[in-house]
Amino acid sequence: MTNIRAEIVAVGTELLLGQIADTNAQWISQRLAAIGINVHHHAVVGDNLQRVEEQFKLSNERSDVIIVTGGLGPTEDDLTREAFQKLSGMEIVEHEPSMKKIKAYFAKQKIDMTPNNRKQARVFADADILDNQTGMAPGMIVPYGDKTWIFLPGVPHEMKRMMANDILPYLQRLLGEDTIIKSVMLRFIGIGESRLEHELQDLIQQQTNPTIAPLAQNEGIATRLTAKAATDEEALKLIERTKQDVLDKVGEHYYGEDEQTLQASVLELLKDQGKSVAAAESLTGGMFIDRLIAIPGASHVCRGGIVCYDTKVKENVLRVPSDLISQYGTVSEPCASVMAANVSSLMDADIGISFTGVAGPGSSEGHPAGTVFITIHEKSGKQQTEKYNFYGDRQTIRKQTVLKGYELLFNLLK
Amino acid sequence: MTNIRAEIVAVGTELLLGQIADTNAQWISQRLAAIGINVHHHAVVGDNLQRVEEQFKLSNERSDVIIVTGGLGPTEDDLTREAFQKLSGMEIVEHEPSMKKIKAYFAKQKIDMTPNNRKQARVFADADILDNQTGMAPGMIVPYGDKTWIFLPGVPHEMKRMMANDILPYLQRLLGEDTIIKSVMLRFIGIGESRLEHELQDLIQQQTNPTIAPLAQNEGIATRLTAKAATDEEALKLIERTKQDVLDKVGEHYYGEDEQTLQASVLELLKDQGKSVAAAESLTGGMFIDRLIAIPGASHVCRGGIVCYDTKVKENVLRVPSDLISQYGTVSEPCASVMAANVSSLMDADIGISFTGVAGPGSSEGHPAGTVFITIHEKSGKQQTEKYNFYGDRQTIRKQTVLKGYELLFNLLK
Known part of the structure; x- marks a missing residue:
C-alpha cells in the first residue's frame, strides 16, 4: 500500500x-x-x-x-x-x-x-x-x-x-513499496531557529531529496533530513551527502543525531577522554547532575555533586570563605569560581562545574531573577566563568541554566 | 440550554x-x-x-x-x-x-x-x-x-x-441556567488507581451530585468531585459533604487539593513545623532535592544535598566507613542509615533523607535493578529505613524512588 x-x-x-x-x-x-x-x-x-x-x-x-x-x-x-x-x-x-x-x-x-x-x-x-x-x-x-x-x-x-x-x-x-524512506534528525545547540533557517535557506530551497526541515526542540534545535530512494543504501548515501552540506554551514553547533541528547553527547565525550565531572549547584538544586545520572553508564564519569542551596552549606561543606561571600555575595563570579574549584577537589573530579544565581521569583542580593554565574574548573587550574541574564519564571530560568551548563561543557570537550 | x-x-x-x-x-x-x-x-x-x-x-x-x-x-x-x-x-x-x-x-x-x-x-x-x-x-x-x-x-x-x-x-x-458548577480535585498518595476505585465503589455508584471520578496522575492519583447547585454556597456544601465521605474511606492517603503537589505539601509541613531537610542521593542523583528547590520559598527549609553516586564520594564526602561498605555494600540498610545521619549533621538539617539502590539497567552488588533503600533520619536520632523493589526502566525506577521519598516524608510530618 x-x-x-x-x-x-x-x-x-x-x-x-x-x-x-x-x-x-x-x-x-x-x-x-x-x-x-x-x-x-x-x-x-x-x-x-x-x-x-x-x-x-x-x-x-x-x-x-x-x-x-x-x-x-x-x-x-x-x-x-x-x-x-x-x-x-x-x-x-x-x-x-x-x-x-x-x-x-x-x-x-x-x-x-x-x-x-x-x-x-x-x-x-x-x-x-x-x-x-x-x-x-x-x-x-x-x-x-x-x-x-x-x-x-x-x-x-x-x-x-x-x-x-x-x-x-x-x-x-x-x-511495502519500492521506495525506502529514511530520515535523520540533526541536533544543534547554541543557535536559534531563525538563524539556522537563515544559514540553511539556500540548501532548503534547492534540496528536494532529501528534504530539509528545521524544527524547534525543547533543548536547542534540530533539522530533519528525509530521503526517498530505491534502497536503504542509496537513501543513506543521499542523507550523508546533504548532512555534509548542512554541517559545512552550521557544524560548529552540531551535537548529535536522532534521539541523542546533549547530556548523552557530553557523557560520551567525557568517557572518550577519560574525564570525570562533579557539580556544585545552588539555584539548579541538583538538576544538572540528575540529568547526567539519568543516563545508563553515567557512573564511569560522574562523581556526584553538592547541592548548596543554603549559604551555610556553601561555607561549611563547599568551603567557600565566608569573607568572600560577605564581600561579593553568593551571586558573583568569585563565589562561582571557588564553588567549581572546591567541588572538583572534594570529589576528586577532573572537571568541576558550578551554578549560582537568582531563580526568582523576585531579586536576591540586589540582582534580578535570571542573573546566573556558571564556572567550569579543570584540574589543571584552568577556569572559565560566564555570566547570564535569563528570562522567564523560576523553572524556566533553572532549566535554561542547566542547558547552558551542558552547552559550555560540550564546547570545552568537543 | x-x-x-x-x-x-x-x-x-x-x-x-x-x-x-x-x-x-x-x-x-x-x-x-x-x-x-x-x-x-x-x-x-x-x-x-x-x-x-x-x-x-x-x-x-x-x-x-x-x-x-x-x-x-x-x-x-x-x-x-x-x-x-x-x-x-x-x-x-x-x-x-x-x-x-x-x-x-x-x-x-x-x-x-x-x-x-x-x-x-x-x-x-x-x-x-x-x-x-x-x-x-x-x-x-x-x-x-x-x-x-x-x-x-x-x-x-x-x-x-x-x-x-x-x-x-x-x-x-x-x-442560561441558574445552576452553578463547582469542582474540586482531591489528591492521594500511597494508593493505586484500582484500589482507590475499589474503596470508593459504593460511593461512586450511589453519588450523582457531586459526581466522583478517579483519575490516574503523574504523581499518585486524584479524584474529581463535581457538584451542580443553585448557588456557589450550596455547591460548595455538597462538595464538602462528599469530600468528607471520601476522606472517611481513604483519608490516610490524602495530601492536597486541586493543583497542590506532594512536594508542596511536604514543603508546607516542613515550614509549619520549622524543620529543615537535607538529602544524600545515590541513584536519585539530585532529583529529590531538585523537586523541592523547584518550589519558590524552598530556601526556608531546604539546606541542600550530597549527590554521592560514586562510592568514593560516599566515603570521602559523606563519611560512610569503608569497612561498612565492604561488609554490607552500598545497596544496603546500614549504608542508607549512615548516609541519612551524616547528611543531616553535615548540613545541620533537622531531617536527613537518603536514597541508595540499583537504578539499572542490570544488577549491581548482586541486587536486581529496582532494589532501593530509603532512610529518614531525625535529629533526635530516630530512624526509619525502608526497602523497595521497584519495577521499570532506569528513569521509572529513579522517579518512583523520589516519589516514595516524598511519601515517607509526608507520612512522617502529617
Missing part, C-alpha cells in the same frame, strides 16, 4: 476536561511523517462506550490505519476493548503471559491484586500482542477487513516503546 | 505532521469544564478543503457548539472560511474595521501589504465579529440553525484573549 491514510484516536475523558494534553498524537505524527505516512485526522473522545464506538466506526470508514491510545487500563472507565468489540464483533480472550506478568508485579510489590486488574490482560483473539516492557497492559495490532487497528497504552513511555520497537517496523512493511 | 455538547476542531496540517502540539484544545477544554460545558470531541484536520468540510459536517451533526481554531490566516492553505461556506452557504463579506486595521499595520511597519492579507478581513455576513487585539484576523460567532459556530485564530495568545473576553461570557449566557 503506497498511500496509507492514518488516523490517531485518543480515548480519555481527562483529555476532554483539559486535565492532560494529548502529547501522544504529536509524537506519533512526527514518527509517521518520517516514514512517509500521511496522518489525516487526530480525534479525542471521552470514556463513553457509545461515543467511542461511533468514533471507531467513523475512523474505520475514513482511514486505513487507526492508532488508538488509551482506555486499556484496569478501571470501569477503560472502554477501548469493549467499543472495538461492539464494532467488530471480535472475540476477547485472556492473554496468559500478560496475566502472569501482572500477577508477578503485584506479588513482587506485596500488594493484593484487585480483581479489575485482570482486565488489563484481555486481548483480541486475532491480535498480534505487543509486550509492554514498562507497564502492564499489552499493545495490539488487529487486522480488520482491509484496515489495520493498533491499540496502545495512553502512558507516553509505554506507548513510545511499542511504537519504536514494533509499530514503525510493522508499518514500513505495510507500506 | 442546560446541557451543551461542545466540540473543539483545530485546522492545520502542521498539527498532523507533529510540527506543533494542539495546546489550544487543552486550554479551551479546561475553561469550558470550569463553566460546566461538556466537551465530547477534539478533532484535528489538515488544510484540505474537502476534509475540512467533511469534518465540519460531522461536527454540526453531533455537537451544539463547535469551536474552530486556525485556518483564518492570509495564505492559500487557510481554508476554514471556505469550508464552512460550502457547508452553510453563508455569504462572506469584507469587514471594514478589520481591513482598516490590517492596512494600518502594514503602513506602520512600512511594508507593502501583499494582496492575500485582504483575506484576513473576510467574515460571514451574519457573524458577531470579535476584535483581535493582538493579531489581524478577527474571530467570529456564527449562529447556524440551532447550532453555534465559533471561529478563532490558531495563534494561542490571540485565541486566549478572545475566549476570555468574548466567548466564555457568551457561552455562560447561552447556558
Whole structure:
C-alpha cells in the first residue's frame, strides 16, 4: 500500500476536561511523517462506550490505519476493548503471559491484586500482542477487513516503546513499496531557529531529496533530513551527502543525531577522554547532575555533586570563605569560581562545574531573577566563568541554566 | 440550554505532521469544564478543503457548539472560511474595521501589504465579529440553525484573549441556567488507581451530585468531585459533604487539593513545623532535592544535598566507613542509615533523607535493578529505613524512588 491514510484516536475523558494534553498524537505524527505516512485526522473522545464506538466506526470508514491510545487500563472507565468489540464483533480472550506478568508485579510489590486488574490482560483473539516492557497492559495490532487497528497504552513511555520497537517496523512493511524512506534528525545547540533557517535557506530551497526541515526542540534545535530512494543504501548515501552540506554551514553547533541528547553527547565525550565531572549547584538544586545520572553508564564519569542551596552549606561543606561571600555575595563570579574549584577537589573530579544565581521569583542580593554565574574548573587550574541574564519564571530560568551548563561543557570537550 | 455538547476542531496540517502540539484544545477544554460545558470531541484536520468540510459536517451533526481554531490566516492553505461556506452557504463579506486595521499595520511597519492579507478581513455576513487585539484576523460567532459556530485564530495568545473576553461570557449566557458548577480535585498518595476505585465503589455508584471520578496522575492519583447547585454556597456544601465521605474511606492517603503537589505539601509541613531537610542521593542523583528547590520559598527549609553516586564520594564526602561498605555494600540498610545521619549533621538539617539502590539497567552488588533503600533520619536520632523493589526502566525506577521519598516524608510530618 503506497498511500496509507492514518488516523490517531485518543480515548480519555481527562483529555476532554483539559486535565492532560494529548502529547501522544504529536509524537506519533512526527514518527509517521518520517516514514512517509500521511496522518489525516487526530480525534479525542471521552470514556463513553457509545461515543467511542461511533468514533471507531467513523475512523474505520475514513482511514486505513487507526492508532488508538488509551482506555486499556484496569478501571470501569477503560472502554477501548469493549467499543472495538461492539464494532467488530471480535472475540476477547485472556492473554496468559500478560496475566502472569501482572500477577508477578503485584506479588513482587506485596500488594493484593484487585480483581479489575485482570482486565488489563484481555486481548483480541486475532491480535498480534505487543509486550509492554514498562507497564502492564499489552499493545495490539488487529487486522480488520482491509484496515489495520493498533491499540496502545495512553502512558507516553509505554506507548513510545511499542511504537519504536514494533509499530514503525510493522508499518514500513505495510507500506511495502519500492521506495525506502529514511530520515535523520540533526541536533544543534547554541543557535536559534531563525538563524539556522537563515544559514540553511539556500540548501532548503534547492534540496528536494532529501528534504530539509528545521524544527524547534525543547533543548536547542534540530533539522530533519528525509530521503526517498530505491534502497536503504542509496537513501543513506543521499542523507550523508546533504548532512555534509548542512554541517559545512552550521557544524560548529552540531551535537548529535536522532534521539541523542546533549547530556548523552557530553557523557560520551567525557568517557572518550577519560574525564570525570562533579557539580556544585545552588539555584539548579541538583538538576544538572540528575540529568547526567539519568543516563545508563553515567557512573564511569560522574562523581556526584553538592547541592548548596543554603549559604551555610556553601561555607561549611563547599568551603567557600565566608569573607568572600560577605564581600561579593553568593551571586558573583568569585563565589562561582571557588564553588567549581572546591567541588572538583572534594570529589576528586577532573572537571568541576558550578551554578549560582537568582531563580526568582523576585531579586536576591540586589540582582534580578535570571542573573546566573556558571564556572567550569579543570584540574589543571584552568577556569572559565560566564555570566547570564535569563528570562522567564523560576523553572524556566533553572532549566535554561542547566542547558547552558551542558552547552559550555560540550564546547570545552568537543 | 442546560446541557451543551461542545466540540473543539483545530485546522492545520502542521498539527498532523507533529510540527506543533494542539495546546489550544487543552486550554479551551479546561475553561469550558470550569463553566460546566461538556466537551465530547477534539478533532484535528489538515488544510484540505474537502476534509475540512467533511469534518465540519460531522461536527454540526453531533455537537451544539463547535469551536474552530486556525485556518483564518492570509495564505492559500487557510481554508476554514471556505469550508464552512460550502457547508452553510453563508455569504462572506469584507469587514471594514478589520481591513482598516490590517492596512494600518502594514503602513506602520512600512511594508507593502501583499494582496492575500485582504483575506484576513473576510467574515460571514451574519457573524458577531470579535476584535483581535493582538493579531489581524478577527474571530467570529456564527449562529447556524440551532447550532453555534465559533471561529478563532490558531495563534494561542490571540485565541486566549478572545475566549476570555468574548466567548466564555457568551457561552455562560447561552447556558442560561441558574445552576452553578463547582469542582474540586482531591489528591492521594500511597494508593493505586484500582484500589482507590475499589474503596470508593459504593460511593461512586450511589453519588450523582457531586459526581466522583478517579483519575490516574503523574504523581499518585486524584479524584474529581463535581457538584451542580443553585448557588456557589450550596455547591460548595455538597462538595464538602462528599469530600468528607471520601476522606472517611481513604483519608490516610490524602495530601492536597486541586493543583497542590506532594512536594508542596511536604514543603508546607516542613515550614509549619520549622524543620529543615537535607538529602544524600545515590541513584536519585539530585532529583529529590531538585523537586523541592523547584518550589519558590524552598530556601526556608531546604539546606541542600550530597549527590554521592560514586562510592568514593560516599566515603570521602559523606563519611560512610569503608569497612561498612565492604561488609554490607552500598545497596544496603546500614549504608542508607549512615548516609541519612551524616547528611543531616553535615548540613545541620533537622531531617536527613537518603536514597541508595540499583537504578539499572542490570544488577549491581548482586541486587536486581529496582532494589532501593530509603532512610529518614531525625535529629533526635530516630530512624526509619525502608526497602523497595521497584519495577521499570532506569528513569521509572529513579522517579518512583523520589516519589516514595516524598511519601515517607509526608507520612512522617502529617
